Amino acid sequence: MVKARELLKKNIMLVALVVITIIFAIGTEGTLLVPQNVTNLISQNGYVVVLAVGMLICILTGGNIDLSVGSVVALVGAIAGTLIVNMELNIWLSILICLAVGILIGVWQGFWIAFVRIPAFIVTLAGMMLWRGVALIVLDGLTISNFPQNYLKLFNSYVPDVFEGEFNVVSVLIGVVICLVIIALQIISRINKKRKGYELENLISTLIKTVAICGVIIALTVTLGRHNGFPMILILLSVVVIIYGYYTTKTVPGRYLYAMGGNEKAAKLSGIKTNKVLFLAYVNMSFLSAVAALMCVARFNSAAPTAGTNYELVAIGACFIGGASAYGGIGTVPGVVIGAIFMGVLNNGMSIMGIDSNVQKVVLGLVLLAAVAFDVISKRRSKNA
Template sequence: MRHSLGIKDSMKKNSMLLVLIATMILFNGLISASGRGSLFVPANISNLISQNSYVVILATGMLLCILTGGNIDLSVGSVVALVGALAGTLIVNLGWNIYFSIFICLLTGLAIGAWQGFWIAYVRIPPFITTLAGMLLWRGVALIILNGLTISPFPEEYLRYFNSFLPNTDDKARVFTITFVLGVIICLVVIAYTLFNRQTKKKKGYQIEPLAYTIARIVFLSAAILLVASLLGQHKGIPVVLILLAVIVLGYSYFTSRSVPGRHLYALGGNEKAAKLSGINTNRVLFFAYANMGFLAGVAALVGVARFNSAAPTAGTNYELDAIGACFIGGASAYGGTGTVGGAIIGAIFMGVLNNGMSILGIDANWQKAVKGIVVLAAVVFDVLSKKRVKSN
């Protein structure tokens, strides 16, 4: 029997998205009132994407760890520093082939994740202890490789893969046209997918939201996509890193929501004993989550060194906190088994808007940390209270 989701349920499901929109409007108003311009300046949107690309990548991997039972990885910032140091040594100092160096860096990230995953999944060392040790170990190795020095600059051939724009032309009219047309194409794909997904759920008897709400969501998403496309078109075009982020987000969204191994992550986080009795190899699932986290930390490192055009000893500092915060703000449960890649991305964007907005307003860095801490705590408190309310009912 098919049931329709109520407006209240739909609003609750998208509450974090509404909070993000309200926050962006609030910051834009404050910035405009202070005479510091606008949050929606074309160059600012492009900077927002590049500055927070590492958070999106790391939050995607961190979500998989959290799904397994509220576990986290404290070592990702140090892994980013280590892989970045390795990239600088191979590409800049030794002059190795860029593609082979990238492969070695990604393999190193994967190996580190597999190393930690082995102790966590098969020896059953608590993830907090294992990754805390990794945070110290990999940071130390990074400092040894760099010898306390910063390696720069990276060759242009490397930077264009992570820090350039498409289309690569100085013709501003052409840049805007191509970017906006691409935005229109993305809108058509979103509309087609949304309607097809709704129809599929309807045929299978799943819960669906009211048609009016679906139409409103399509209109909102299309307007947002066209707005971003027009702003990027007025700047330099589409950042190459945005394409990488889209591939990662779409790929992991499909993996977690539509694949059997992805659903095993939720089963493990929901009840490990029940998952094991149902035939799921819980050790393998846990191992995969941390091996994957190491791999994505390697990707984030390659993006980070391209953005800063250097490999520094301080790279990756507090990156793990941004990733964890993004997941919890985006709706991931502190107990595991609940959360989506889309929610984690919304959380990452929210953290980016907070950082960017407060920086433009000239708010002291110490106050910025305090605000972010309160926001993360509020997100976890909301999750805990919501679960208590459900149990009481």
């Protein structure tokens, strides 16, 4: 009973996601899970996943956030539009320049935060105004549209199906391969833990979790196969999630983030270069903001002065709903992905049902407050126990 309660507590948002998906699937009479709508959900919320992963890295360092990501998205998008559409520069060179701009912005903000020790809230609030202003200057207040097709295809196309037919077989094959990799990794992980004498997770719970994950993946790829197939944007998101998931859990620099978030002074005394860790967290955040900007201009086929508005709030919300602690040191990449999907399903489901946009904001605000309150109350109870 205790183990079941602990398992439920660890996966509370996953359970909540399943419940809310079922509710909206019934409320929308199945429209939510129609193949075309599932594809739209992925494309509409792709930028949220990318930004939320970067925001998680910042939050892990001690509850720090970045308020400038929306403005960075607008600026990098404006530069992309200027280079690719107006100047007709090579798209690959343009992409490299945009990513370099993102990194430079991160270096600028990271310097003030990590080495001068100006609070991240102040630096990124200044960045929110600064980079939005620069974006308006670059665009001259106008919108740049009609990106070339070879650029749009990088983000808006689908993995081609080698088999002819209405159903995309390659999409399902990709899902099967992913499931086989997950099963192999679980087996290897258990063997390594057993060899090193670590405590093993209950075999039944591991099997249930693996079967559930593989079931969701197969269901998703079958659904995608009934539309246009596996979106290229989903491949990009998978790469980001896998790389950062591995980085935060399996590498020494990744563990530094958790150590710093737990107790920065103790981490510094143990030899961790905390200034460098904080600096790289903000460089990485701006880099991922540039990636999100390239995704957004491809999705909207335009670079607008208003692009990226409130993106930072959505990313922060996804992190906290996904289990990140407001105090830092706690949070996972899979949790953030669940948080982003939760917000996407909530928004999409309410939109399909015709719920007023103002009511949607009220619901999202209450969900975010509930997620943070749950974290704070849980910590208080564990301290008092």
